[in-house]
Amino acid sequence: MTDTADATVAEPGKSRIGRLMPLLLPVLAMGGGAASTYLGFWSPLALISSSEAPAEAHAAGPEIAFVDVPRIVLTVPGERTQTLALTVMIEVAPEAKAQALALMPRITDSYNGFLSRIDSSAFSRRGILEIIRAELATRTRFVLGDDAVRDLLITEFRIQ
Numbered sequence: 001m002t003d004t005a006d007a008t009v010a011e012p013g014k015s016r017i018g019r020l021m022p023l024l025l026p027v028l029a030m031g032g033g034a035a036s037t038y039l040g041f042w043s044p045l046a047l048i049s050s051s052e053a054p055a056e057a058h059a060a061g062p063e064i065a066f067v068d069v070p071r072i073v074l075t076v077p078g079e080r081t082q083t084l085a086l087t088v089m090i091e092v093a094p095e096a097k098a099q100a101l102a103l104m105p106r107i108t109d110s111y112n113g114f115l116s117r118i119d120s121s122a123f124s125r126r127g128i129l130e131i132i133r134a135e136l137a138t139r140t141r142f143v144l145g146d147d148a149v150r151d152l153l154i155t156e157f158r159i160q
Contacts, residue, residue: 066092074112090144133152133154
């Protein structure tokens with residue numbers, strides 16, 4: 001009989017990269033983290049420090065002043081008797097606060113004129129608050145000027 005040699009299939013040996021992969025991946029990750037920290041993309045100290053840095057950045061921001069507009073209470077014309085209560089604050093530049101206080105009667109007059117002309121059915125529609133806010137901001141800018149007014153905040157909007 002013929003001697004047959006046992007044919008053993010030789011397993012291909014792992015390449016050097018395959019054997020070094022468990023060591024290379026952590027080294028590459030640490031190198032990438034160190035490089036991103038060195039380049040200033042992020043800071044490990046910012047992650048573990050307290051929230052003092054955002055407060056300092058906020059305090060260094062532009063100065064603002066808020067002016068309260070007297071509460072407006074109107075009867076909404078329509079089939080049902082409804083009452084609109086609206087409270088607004090105007091965000092102005094600090095140097096324009098005195099001007100805003102002096103012209104407050106004009107501001108409230110423009111608000112009352114606009115709000116009294118809104119149809120009662122409009123209050124039940126979606127997006128009415130954004131429309132009212134935009135219109136009141138436009139009327140405030142018309143009275144005080146574009147440079148004085150930064151924003152308009154509606155603090156109370158109630159229909160009863």
